[in-house]
Amino acid sequence: MSRVEFHPLGMREDGSEWIVGRADTGSHIAVPPHGVLAIRLLQQGLTTSEAALRIERETGQRTAVDSFVASLAALGFVRRLDDREVSSPPPVRPTFPRLRAAHVRWALSPVLHGALLTVAFAGAVAAAFNPRLRPHWQDLLWSGQGTVVLAAQAALTWALLFLHELAHLLTARAAGVPGRIRLGTRLQFLVMQTDVSGVWQCDRRTRFTVYLSGMVLDLALAGGCLLAEAAAGPHRLLAVVVLTKLVAVATELLVFMRTDVYFLLQDLLSCRNLYRDASAYARHLGSRLLRRPGRDPLTGLPPAEQRAVRSYALLMVAGSAGSLVLGYLILTRVTLVLLGRALHTLAAPPGWTAAADAITTAVVLLGLQGLWVAAWWRRHSARVRAGAQWGLSLRPVAVRRRDAAFRSVRFGCRLGRCLWSRRRGG
Structure with missing residues (x-):
């Protein structure tokens, strides 16, 4: 039995569900109507048990309000439980914060x-x-x-x-x-x-x-x-x-x-996260091609949304592949060529005009590439670190498996030599 204080939340009806979230952090989720009713009752000052009884009386559905509140707290929607402050992600600092x-x-x-x-x-x-x-x-x-x-x-x-x-x-x-x-x-x-x-x-x-x-x-x-x-x-x-x-x-x-x-x-198309769902579906199809079947990530989505995600997944894979090929050609046949010419000119500049031209070209090209690397790292650094930690955690297991495989191969070689020597001796 707890009293809950939320951060400022925005809510709007979206089909059979409601979109609930914080504008200051950009976090949003889709909840059923009785979830919105639970939030509103808790905002009115009811405790979690009182809200559960009220929802059951009005809708006939039993709702685990305590678990629901725990999920909202994990998302950073809850400011206080009773007299205890709940940690939540800080609001994103907006551009031009004084602009109202x-x-x-x-x-x-x-x-x-x-x-x-x-x-x-x-x-x-x-x-x-x-x-x-x-x-x-x-x-x-x-x-x-x-x-x-x-x-x-x-x-x-x-x-x-x-x-x-x-x-x-x-x-x-x-x-x-x-x-x-x-x-x-x-x-x-x-x-x-x-x-x-x-x-x-x-x-x-x-x-x-x-x-x-x-x-x-x-x-x-x-x-x-x-x-x-x-x-x-x-x-x-x-x-x-x-x-x-x-x-x-x-x-x-x-x-x-x-x-x-x-x-x-x-x-x-009324899709919650078209790009993420399509990426998951594309990985699922790749796993099936490698004969590693798994659970279809589109299970549970409405049929219309499933059709939209499947169609978009094909477009995303084809478009991304073509874009990466074009990017590779531009990098190897334009960017690196221009950079190579600039560095070659700087090695033995025929004059200050040519040197200034080469320096400007190198600064612009390297600056753009550096900005791309910095932006990519800011977005993917957490995932890279998590992958590195996961790889390090699996390293002892991989070493043990490698040692076991080496021992089995060595045993097989000894057995083969033994049989071969017996065959030759016979």
């Missing part, structure tokens, strides 16, 4: 969204009727100095990526959801991404707005640049912005990675 929902309420305005889409559509119409406005790949080579083009394009790309992520952050913050912009990895790609996990507790329109806000801003910027070129004439910098934004929108369509369109698709 009241400051950016306009980010959810349908009028703003309509204006941005109008600019994007008008720019597309202008480019359709004026071929000179359409960007070309040659527009990226706006300078004869390759290093200048490389450094300027990198700076422009990161600035535009920040604006994209800022759109996600502002729309999420307007909905009362803290967000954090950080560097991350998607396969071999270094990306800037915004963690807005707390948006799960918002209504569908708000969730879709947060998912699509970055792409809408990208299209509006591209449309605005096209309109500026239509009014003042073609300009190389505006063409570079248009091309960069169109490429950014195109990459969001690679749904085999967790892009903006992926999260929209996941929500439309």
Whole structure:
């Protein structure tokens, strides 16, 4: 019999279940209706035993409220049990913490969204009727100095990526959801991404707005640049912005990675964690191919969600394989070649211009690779350490098995020599 004090929790109905979670940590779970009833009764001050009796009286179902509370405490949802503080993960520090929902309420305005889409559509119409406005790949080579083009394009790309992520952050913050912009990895790609996990507790329109806000801003910027070129004439910098934004929108369509369109698709398909479930199902199929059958990870999911996960798993495997092959080709035939040329030039530079060009190229390439490694390690370091500890814990067993195998092989060799000598002697 305990009294429970929760952290601030958000709850919304989602089909036959409810989504419950903390916006400040981004942790969310799906619970049945009587679980939500238990939380609400405990929030009203009832003890766990009193809440269990009340639920049984109102629904006719017996609920192990004590076990349910223990599970919620393990997830970090419980602040206090009776007079005892419960340890829980600290809230994630958001980007721009002083920015409040009241400051950016306009980010959810349908009028703003309509204006941005109008600019994007008008720019597309202008480019359709004026071929000179359409960007070309040659527009990226706006300078004869390759290093200048490389450094300027990198700076422009990161600035535009920040604006994209800022759109996600502002729309999420307007909905009362803290967000954090950080560097991350998607396969071999270094990306800037915004963690807005707390948006799960918002209504569908708000969730879709947060998912699509970055792409809408990208299209509006591209449309605005096209309109500026239509009014003042073609300009190389505006063409570079248009091309960069169109490429950014195109990459969001690679749904085999967790892009903006992926999260929209996941929500439309009513899947809880499409990527994780598809990864587990792909590993399950791999185990079956190796004749190591196990329990199907999709058991227990609704039939419609199972079909969606199976289809997405095929897309994820094929897309990831193709992306990794492309990444390998770019690494070996472009990145390493450019880096090798830069280092060769630095070994015996013909002049200060060539040396500066080589240094800039090396700094940009090595800097990007270093950022990728740092972002990958931050995300996967715990898993790597756990795997290393698991491997060390199995090492004595592996050594014993190896010694046993060696002894059996040695015994077999002795037996073989004995039989062979007897055969020869006979």
